[in-house]
Amino acid sequence: MKPKPYKTHITEQKQRKILEVANEFFLKYGYKKTSLQMIVKQTGGSLATIYKVFGNKEDLFQKVIEFNGQKFIETMNQIFIQNMDSDLNLNEYLYNIGLHLIREVLKANNIAFLRLMILEGYGNQSFIETFRRSSDSMVFSIVSQGIKHYNSEQSLNLKDEEIERCARLFIHLIIESYWFDSLLDSNYQPPKDDKIQEDLKRAVKFFMLYLKYYKEI
Structure with missing residues (x-):
């Protein structure tokens, strides 16, 4: 048998x-x-x-990175679709998508996993590459799609490479300081929501000025 x-x-x-x-x-x-x-x-x-x-364990950790990235991106995609289906101007879109992005980044589990992934990434570069592919590049894609949409709707006259540069700038403006502080401070406590909204409004205003005058910079 x-x-x-x-x-x-x-x-x-x-x-x-x-x-x-x-x-x-x-x-x-x-x-x-x-x-x-x-x-x-x-x-x-x-x-x-x-x-x-x-x-093996390394492969499983890669899958966990992708799993976390997928959950993060699914949430952001839902917000993106909701905003694209509504009658918002570019300023309102950037504020809404930015606020949800910051809130997701500052969730305790997301901060903890980012710390772990960065720590282990120093010894294994493939972990960093997986994170970039599953999370970072996807966030960039979502923000780029939004700017591309408004570029067409509002005749911003941005070329494709300029859209990509603008998307990167916007992401850095709104979340870089939070990431930096949360990684360095083991006792990090996210700011209150009203402080986040105040900082975000300032970042969006700065970004809108950049869009208006970037060709002169």
Whole structure:
């Protein structure tokens, strides 16, 4: 009698459970102190299944980075679609998309995971590259799409490369200081929402002035 073939298929729900538990353990214990055996014990199944579906621990961490990025981008895409479907001017669009982006960035789990990913990225550049591909580049794409839309609607006369440069500038203006402070200060506490809104309004105003006068700069 032939032995039954080993089944490697697991449901999407099971895969998601493994990724969620792995994410929780990586954040709690760090990358080096988290083992695949710990994850298997929490999720059930077998170590062989983890290896077959996700690969080794490094591969699993890559998948967790992508998993976090996907959740982040899904939220931002929903906001982007809602704003594109509404009758907003460019100033209002930038404020809305900026506010939601800042709020997502400042969520405790997102700050904690960014710290972990940056820490481990020093020893493994592929982690940084995965983050850029799954999160950073996708945020850039969403903001670029919005500016491109208003470039056509309001005749801003921006070329494609100028749209990309403007999108990068806007992202840096609104979130760079938050990222920097949250990474350096282990006791970092996000500012109150009214302070965030005040700073964002100032950043949007600065960006609108840049759009108006950038050809003279």
